[in-house]
Amino acid sequence: MSATLVQVIVGGLLLGAIYALFSSGLTLIWGMMNVVNFAHGDFVMVAMYIAYVVYVLLGGGPLASVPIAAVSLATIGILAYFLLVRHVMRGPMIAQILGTFGLALLLRYSMFGAAGANFLSLPDNLVGGTYEIFGIRLQASRVVAGIVALLVTAGLHLLLTRTSLGSKMLAVSEDATAAQLMGIRPDYMQAIAWGIAAGATGIAGALIATFFYISPTVGETLAIIAFVTVALGGFGSVPGALVAGLLIGLIESLSAYWIGGVWKDVVVYILFIFVLWFRPQGLMGKS
């Protein structure tokens, strides 16, 4: 195997770790409440702009922007839950989908108005330049982002499976009425879930901003990647999102290398259609 190919594979896995992180937020909400957040990609977009603003105003790198983006996005997530999602959840299907889809448009085009259509990017050397290990050249920003994303995703999984908060959230997702009888308030748990999911998305956005272009429409592409990841991983499964995210990062990287950059998204979208046809329950989902 040539060094370039190894580099492509490692790069793909590192990108995939970030896909896994922001897809975990989507799959968490979906698994718990049976609601798909169509504004999910635009949450990532907002976090990317927050990272940019932190850099320009404070001169800060990811050390400052990751926590700021996480807290801001968690706030946005909780607000979205109380002002919108809680109400549309009880409505017909059309209200559920249009609610978050409208929110996506609102965020996307408000950002157009505020920041313009220009592509922005953070400086390349914001995080430590480039490493060379065994003849593989890797950008430090991608390595750091990938590793942090893996850790946060693992932490999210532990939070959901090993803590009492996680058990309460699981109880609400299994049967909200029964949980309420046990003294758990479903709307609090759901609000917390939105906070956690959006906060994780905020971290992912601030990380990806260190090496990805920033534009108001970037959320659309990222949302579709999150949909593919969640569908491939199996709905509601954080470990599924992790495996699927890594796989999709790898597939994107390899297809960019073998057939050209413009076709990498095409390959991923076609994969989505294949998953829906042949394995709609995903790799780790319950059928």
Next chain:
Amino acid sequence: MKKLLWPGITAVLLLAYPLVFTTPFQQRLGALVLLYAIAASAWNIVGGYAGQISVGHVVFFGCGAYASLALFTHTGLPPVLGMPLGIAAAVGIAAIIGTPTLRLSGHYFSMATIAVAELARLVTTNTEFLGAAVGLSGPTVPRTWLDLSFISSVPYYYLFLAVLVITLGITWWMERSRIGFYLRAIRDSEKAARSLGARAPRVKLIAYLLSAGLTSVAGSLYALMFQFVDPESGLGILISVKMLIMAALGGAGLLFGPLVGAAILVPLEEISNSLLGGRGAGLTFVLYGAIIVLIARFRPDGILGLFQSARKAPEKHDA
């Protein structure tokens, strides 16, 4: 006879509009309202009646627009002859998306529609045969009447009106048929409908294929009037947004809902564009986003739903 009062008044108003409003701007506006009403009515069949929210309906619009102009570009035949090709492509794509997803929960369908629309836009942008990023043009100078190329908007207005009447006629017929009955049952409770013997995925798929074909016709009509299509105007997400917002604002699942929505939103957008220029486009979509959120939050059955619920007790929906 009372039932025919409002459709009758609407028909007279629509027929008389170009005779009363005679400036080119007003006539073009009228034609655009009807064009979007056709597309939104087609969306309504699957989004409103079947309750399956397509957020990527532009892919079918694009099928029609691209089939018409690609046929002209590569063979020189009149664009209108591309219409059946567009319908065939749209129905084929709808079958590929709909067959697996309409068996799953409605979210999968919505996610798949948005992904396929984006896929179509990406592939078209990189395909020379379809004009790539530059787009395709029609016969700017009409060679025969078959090119359906007119300077005035009035012929387009009446052509679109005729197609709208056909679209609404098909919808009306479907609403009263066995399929319409099943669709209403499925939308209210899929489990109950299945237990009564409705083959839910198949019925939803029929609605989706019908909707896709009619949306493609709207795309071909767009190509006839504008004689130009590029990835943004033929396959951009904003066209999908317009279709669903017009239907949802007017009243999704109601025959005249999309027409009402189009009659409100198209003038709004045209006026804001002419007042604000390019800057207005972004602002229009902030407004669209806000309207969609407000409809979802407060009035999922749209404006016409207000009158409906005034007459009968509001329906209960189960999520």
